[in-house]
Amino acid sequence: MEDVTGYEEAKLAGILAHASQHRSTMAIEEGDTGAQLAAFRSRLLGRLAASGKQAGVAYGEAFKLIQPL
Numbered sequence: 888m889e890d891v892t893g894y895e896e897a898k899l900a901g902i903l904a905h906a907s908q909h910r911s912t913m914a915i916e917e918g919d920t921g922a923q924l925a926a927f928r929s930r931l932l933g934r935l936a937a938s939g940k941q942a943g944v945a946y947g948e949a950f951k952l953i954q955p956l
Contacts, residue, residue: 888942888949895935895946899928 909915939947
């Protein structure tokens with residue numbers, strides 16, 4: 888588990904930079920008035936908070952080690 892407290896807005900900005908994925912992975916339709924973006928932000932922060940709670944920090948991110956084939 889990695890403590891990402893203080894970096895959550897940078898993470899959000901980085902994800903949102905991938906505009907081609909807004910609709911397919913973030914449920915943000917073209918022409919969104921802000922409600923869908925707010926919902927995505929809430930989902931992301933909720934996941935980070937849930938992971939952070941497991942590690943005793945405000946926001947956390949779990950990583951999975953991928954073993955070589």
